[in-house]
Amino acid sequence: MTETLVGTAAAAGPARPLVQVENLGRVFDVSPPWLNRVIERLPQRLLRAVAGVNFTIDRCETFALVGESGSGKSTVAKMVVGLIPPTTGQVIIDGVSMTNPAHDGQRRALRRRIQMVFQDPYASLNPRWRAFDIIAEPIRAFSLADSRQEIAARVGELLTLVGLDPADGAKYPHEFSGGQRQRIAIARALASEPEFIVCDEPTSALDVSVQAQILNLMRDLQDRLGLTYLFISHNLAVVRHMANRIGVMYLGRLVEVAPSRDLFRAPRHPYTRMLLDAVPDLEMTGRQRKAVEGEIPNPIDPPAGCAFHPRCPFANDRCRAERPEPVAAGAGEVACHAVAEGRI
Amino acid sequence: MPVETNETVAARVGVAPRIGVAGRLGAVFDSDLLHSFLRSKVTVLAAVVTLVIMAGALLAPLIAPHDPFDVASLQLLDSNLPPAWMEGGDPRFLLGTDDQGRDIFSTILYGSRLSLSVGFLSVVFAAVLGIALGLVAGYAGGSTDSVIMRIADIQLTFPAILIALLIDGTARALFGEQRNEQLVFWVLVLSIGLSFWVQYARTVRGSTLVEKNKDYVLAARLIGIHPVKILFRHVLPNVMGPVLVIATINLVLAIILEATLSFLGVGLPPTQPSLGTLIQIGNRYLFSGEWWIAIFPGITLASLALAINLLGDWLRDALNPKLR
Secondary structure, three states: OHHHHHHHHHHOHHHOOOEEEEEEEEEEEOOOOHHHHHHHOOOOOEEEEEEEEEEEEOOOOEEEEEOOOOOOHHHHHHHHHOOOOOOEEEEEEOOEEOOOHHHHHHHHHHHOOEEEEOOOOOOOOOOOOOHHHHHHHHHHHOOOOOOHHHHHHHHHHHHHHOOOOHHHHHOOHHHOOHHHHHHHHHHHHHHOOOOEEEEEOOOOOOOHHHHHHHHHHHHHHHHHHOOEEEEEEOOHHHHHHHOOEEEEEEOOEEEEEEEHHHHHHOOOOHHHHHHHHHOOOOOOOOOOOOOOOOOOOOOOOOOOOOOOHHHOOOOOHHHHHOOOOOEEEOOEEEOOHHHHHOOO | OOOOOHHHHHHHOOOHHHOOHHHHHHHHOOHHHHHHHHHOHHHHHHHHHHHHHHHHHHOHHHHOOOOOOOHHHOOHHHOOOOOOOOOOOOOOOOOOEOOOOOEHHHHHHHHHHHHHHHHHHHHHHHHHHHHHHHHHHHHHOHHHHHHHHHHHHHHHHOOHHHHHHHHHHHHHHHHHHHHHHHHHHHHHHHHHHHHHHHHHHHHHHHHHHHHHOOHHHHHHHHOOOOHHHHHHHHHHHHHHHHHHHHHHHHHHHHHHHHHHHHHHOOOOOOOOOOHHHHHHHHHOOHHHOOOHHHHHHHHHHHHHHHHHHHHHHHHHHHHOHHHO
16 A cells, blocks of 8 residues: 555656655553553543644645644654654655655665754753754764864854854853754754754744744745755744645644635634634734634543534534544635535 | 855864863863852862872872781780870870781771772762663663662662672672682672662663653654664763762762671671771770770761762752752
8 A cells, every 4th residue: 555655656756745644643642550550440541642634745845734732733743753653644755654664774864854943942952062063963973974174164054054153063052042042953953954844833932032033044044955844833923924835733633724825814714713813913903803712622532523613613513423524625625514515 | 145165164163173072071170160169168178088088098008107918017015005195105106006906097098998999889880780770761661661660669678788788698608708808899899889779770760751852862863863872972961960969979878888887797807907897896995995996997987978978968059050
């Protein structure tokens, strides 16, 4: 099955998307310890963090995943880069499956081409390492430079590229501000000359004034180096600034995927509408704004049917019983009975 | 932006490539630590006492006026002489002599040498074992973690001295009383080390559990760094702070445990006396008036223990960023 999939993907030629995520799912076992389970006769508890997620990312494109905390977007990010193995489905990057054992050899080469920028720049840099060694680690790991001089030159180049001084390499992470640390994290991600970078909320730990600088740096780097981004965020303003296409996640599932402009102009899924309604705007038009109602349900015990129905103003009996499948809507896809039936 | 060639960049980053072992070591003794050290007079005094005793122990063959192991030089006439300043004292023996005519000052120097050696070696042994097991348990998790930590729990239910007595007894039974004379030093190191590793393992496991989920470890995993390399290069330097503190305090405990074992007669034999053995010998004469045989080694042991303890306390506070 996977063989044929990869085969057709390879035959598709240069038009093939760089990243294909197929039916991706992840279940976490959050059961109490075995002894407690046996003695207290507790059942196994499974948490379905991600289920049935499909999307593709074209070369040089930025695809954003948005959603509230607990919607599974970070889990998707970690599965895409291979830090967590998926329970179902697979991630295919440039025709190479991240899980298929038949692709082990190719995956090693692929690893250099995938990088990640993490959320918290205070935790993503080893506090005992100098910036120089942090950035040089991928260069050394993939043997991208032969001599110490070459490594030093490359690290200096990368520091300049992210707007720092090459002499900063001698400093420790605690000597930098949050924004500067995130620049170092970006330099480390660029050190292996990747094509695809997964950004897991890269600005949410930063001051607002610094966020824009980092976002502009990332866009600038994308243009100069031809990078492809998977951009995870809960901040719609950030996503609007960065993304070409946006996927909205709710309780581990994609509820709507649409080009950025369409999504902001004409959101289809009730959840997307709710999120956009909640974004504060500077014009203060005086329009009645609806606050996001309710909270995301417990993923251990998700609601039947459409997971969003308890919070949805358009829910009917079908929504409570049957889970909606994604259907094409405009240039994107949406998983909603109300939209499919034309009720909204 | 002007185009930079490799050479100009290399020239500008001139500092960076020279970061070596010396640079990392220098960072450990950075100004912060040194400053807080000099500010605390108690700590400086403790360091001086520790250094004096350690220097005396190290240089014993050079500075000791007599060689207590040279049986030929011992005179039974000189036995049980009081300290030099007391009536009947002999200026050759500053702190008096013991029942065999050995100079107390010299035996203390040689004794602290043995006590400190046993202490250091057993702490190193315990630390290496504990750190390795703690790192593996914390990083691997699952059943590996359970097995290692349950063994540690079981070990904790035995008092350290019982473990030491068990190993010592086993060694005596295995090698016989005669061979044991040479082996007893290493048996002591092994038994004291084995009774202390749990503390290191628990501390390191706890810190490893925290560190392994931090993003810098994920970043290293992402580029395919081998887990062993991640453990040693990323996790280990970040869990060493508490370990250093435990090691300092444990050095005292190890020296005292060695003294206890020697005092009980299962430690170092009277032919190669440690501080504990000296106190045990002196204990027999304590009530017949020859107090100096037990008191001077006792004072040495107590001040060494106190000084190292104070150093450990300071180190714990200095390495705790919340107390800075």
